[in-house]
Amino acid sequence: MNILFAGTPxxxxxxxxxxxxxxxxxMVGVITKPDIAQNxxxxxxxxxxxxxxxxxxxxxxxxxxxxxxxFKQILLQLDFDFLIVAAYGKIIPDWMLESPKIMSxxxxxxxxxKYRGASPIQSCLLNGDKKTGITFIKMSNKLDEGECIQxxxxxxxxxxxxxxxxxELCNLAIENIYRLLCDITQKNFSLLKQDNNxxxxxxxxxxxxxxxxxxxxxxxxxxxxxxxxxWPGISFEHKGITIKIKEMYVIGDNNFNTNDNFFNFTNLGxxxxxxxxxxxxxxxxxxxxxxITSKDxxxxxxxxxDV
Numbered sequence: 014m015n016i017l018f019a020g021t022p023x024x025x026x027x028x029x030x031x032x033x034x035x036x037x038x039x040m041v042g043v044i045t046k047p048d049i050a051q052n053x054x055x056x057x058x059x060x061x062x063x064x065x066x067x068x069x070x071x072x073x074x075x076x077x078x079x080x081x082x083x084f085k086q087i088l089l090q091l092d093f094d095f096l097i098v099a100a101y102g103k104i105i106p107d108w109m110l111e112s113p114k115i116m117s118x119x120x121x122x123x124x125x126x127k128y129r130g131a132s133p134i135q136s137c138l139l140n141g142d143k144k145t146g147i148t149f150i151k152m153s154n155k156l157d158e159g160e161c162i163q164x165x166x167x168x169x170x171x172x173x174x175x176x177x178x179x180x181e182l183c184n185l186a187i188e189n190i191y192r193l194l195c196d197i198t199q200k201n202f203s204l205l206k207q208d209n210n211x212x213x214x215x216x217x218x219x220x221x222x223x224x225x226x227x228x229x230x231x232x233x234x235x236x237x238x239x240x241x242x243x244w245p246g247i248s249f250e251h252k253g254i255t256i257k258i259k260e261m262y263v264i265g266d267n268n269f270n271t272n273d274n275f276f277n278f279t280n281l282g283x284x285x286x287x288x289x290x291x292x293x294x295x296x297x298x299x300x301x302x303x304x305i306t307s308k309d310x311x312x313x314x315x316x317x318x319d320v
Contacts, residue, residue, distance in 0.1 A: 115198065119149070
């Protein structure tokens with residue numbers, strides 16, 4: 014079968030690599046976002062999907078505008094059965110959805126109709142969900158509203174963060190996508206309309222979402238730490254300084270501390286009271302400084318944390 018692939022980040026690149034390795038699949042091309050300038054324009058960075066495609070010499074298309082005449086002429090000359098879209102990052106126009114011989118399919122990392130939108134994994138972790146999964150949908154011109162072809166579910170564990178959960182979901186997609194494509198080719202599948210009354214949407218994560226305060230519960234803080242582990246992380250402000258929490262966990266109730274200090278250094282780490290329990294910070298980072306352990310923070314910043 015012939016496939017045209019569209020995606021941008023690392024999990025999409027892993028999915029692309031798995032499809033390339035399948036001898037029964039012919040990859041006719043890859044669509045990804047244009048290269049971006051990093052470090053004030055000093056270095057041009059390509060997407061992870063672009064990098065993976067270039068390693069195996071696949072044709073790569075990086076259109077600024079999917080509706081441009083030039084791109085449309087190129088794509089309509091390609092012969093492909095499926096368009097596979099995995100976190101591409103742009104809305105696919107109708108003409109492009111109708112271009113494959115068989116179907117345009119989106120790989121979405123949630124159990125739709127829950128968490129339509131840009132941040133389903135982060136939203137799952139922020140809300141402390143116990144389960145999540147992937148949904149293969151027949152794409153429509155509305156955001157993640159296409160008919161469901163198949164869903165696959167996994168448990169969410171307390172130690173999952175954005176990186177580890179995304180990795181499991183990516184592996185779940187890799188394990189099941191080829192069998193799904195074969196079933197569709199053989200017309201051995203059914204479509205299920207999503208219940209819009211059960212839908213929820215998630216927004217794009219912003220850097221300002223990283224701030225926490227200690228009037229939040231320990232669970233809220235820890236879930237935010239898990240959800241934003243890759244980016245933008247979580248931070249708190251003390252004495253006008255923004256401090257990043259790089260590693261942490263939750264312990265006991267808020268009677269764990271034996272004195273009246275808000276911040277307490279112990280052999281466990283830097284302990285901070287919340288409204289219900291304590292969080293223990295084991296690694297932190299001051300602005301423009303390296304990541305340090307709580308022991309190093311005690312040696313260098315003990316007076317700073319005295320309230």
